[in-house]
Amino acid sequence: MATHRTKLLIIGSGPAGYSAAIYGARAMMEPIVVQGLQPGGQLTITTDVENYPGFRDVVQGPWLMEEMKAQAEHVGTRMMWDTIVEVDLENGSPFRAVGDSGDEYIGDAIVIATGAQAKWLGVPGEQELGGKGVSACATCDGFFYRGKKVAVIGGGNTAVEEALYLTNHSDDVTLIHRRDELRAEKILQDRLLKHPKITVLWNKAVESFEGDPLAGGLTHLALRDTVDGSSSDLKVDGAFVAIGHAPSTDLVKGKLPLDDGGYVIVEPGTPRTEIPGVFACGDVMDHTYRQAVTAAGTGCMAALDAERFLAGLEIELDGHVEAVEAAE
Known part of the structure; x- marks a missing residue:
């Protein structure tokens, strides 16, 4: 068992989580992404992707997620093969999370990007013909x-x-x-x-x-x-x-406000939750659009807001140090 420390801890690894990681790494926050049970999210079970900007020809969902993952790693993200089973958000930054491996993850800011899962009928042929009709x-x-x-x-x-x-x-x-x-x-x-x-x-x-x-x-x-x-x-x-989606919010039930559909409630137009330093992006907070491109956009927003949050923390800490030195 080990403890992993980072400025930016990202839980989830679909387009939202990987985009947050890319922007977070470029901002020198040295993010850690804990990838969860389905690294890459729902796109890993999607075959042809024709509506993601930047690709003239159809691309494969798993390939697109591998490219996002590689890009995040290339700019400095650490990928962890683990699944978070517990988070402590009550005491403010730094936030603590525990993986099912027993490892502990500590982040000054935290991004919840655990996504959502489509509800299925559970009848014969549904899984076998997924992506094939x-x-x-x-x-x-x-x-x-x-x-x-x-x-x-x-x-x-x-x-x-x-x-x-x-x-x-x-x-x-x-x-x-x-x-x-x-x-x-x-x-x-x-x-x-x-x-x-x-x-x-x-x-x-x-x-x-x-x-x-x-x-x-x-x-x-x-x-x-x-x-x-x-x-x-x-x-x-x-x-x-089309019988609905189920956001993957079991991890934060009772710790973050959820709407009637179980989605994380954020400040309108932002990925900010009611807890400073805790951000939610992608399908875990979006019950309207649920697209890879919108998830990636909110992941970018989460990283940028996390950077601003951490800059504010540093200012407060610097001011506290100066006040202590002046008293001495």
């Missing part, structure tokens, strides 16, 4: 289904918004909902139900995603009627699971 982000992947038949599974705001978005690419969008009414806001429901490109299948649950991961990917969905139990199939080229 099954997705949890229409904004990320809808472009690949131009002119094709797609389905969205869910009944809340996210599902309706995804279905409406997909009409930009597809003339045949089916919304599948296990009940006979939607939970989405009324204005969204009205737009959906009036849209000529969208069909709603009521009282239907997806039993499995069918297709061959090695040859062509998803071909159809196996459905079950939630009222009479009958079975049916729906041929689709792409299916989007």
Whole structure:
């Protein structure tokens, strides 16, 4: 067991965490990134990435995260293969965290970049066909289904918004909902139900995603009627699971304020939490956009604000030293 000391401790390693590390290292804060259970975040399970600025051709999600990681290391970041299981934020800076390895991490400022996870149905074929017809982000992947038949599974705001978005690419969008009414806001429901490109299948649950991961990917969905139990199939080229996201905030529950969805509450327009020196960035605090580029942007903001916070600490400490010397 060892103790690791840094000016900037970053918990999480997706686009937000790596961007915070890049900016933090360039500001000479010698950041440590504790990478967690899924180094690279959700992009490591995303195949084609076509909407990240700077790349004319499609790039692979895992490759993009490896490049971000390498860049962060190149400018001076220390990467730790560990998962934080406990944080102490109550006593102010410096902040203390403990990994499941037993190692202790101490940072003058701390960035929470633990991300979020899409909620999945947990039915056969979902995992095997992930990235091969099954997705949890229409904004990320809808472009690949131009002119094709797609389905969205869910009944809340996210599902309706995804279905409406997909009409930009597809003339045949089916919304599948296990009940006979939607939970989405009324204005969204009205737009959906009036849209000529969208069909709603009521009282239907997806039993499995069918297709061959090695040859062509998803071909159809196996459905079950939630009222009479009958079975049916729906041929689709792409299916989007839109039953919500779960921010990875278990680590800070009871230590930072969370909103009703479990996301870390920050000062509007900033990554600053209510505790000075504690910052949150990426999907752990963003329930609206949830894109790699916006996560990277808030990671940059977190590092810049951490730098300002630490500069303020140094001024206070210098002033305290001068006052002590004058008293002597």
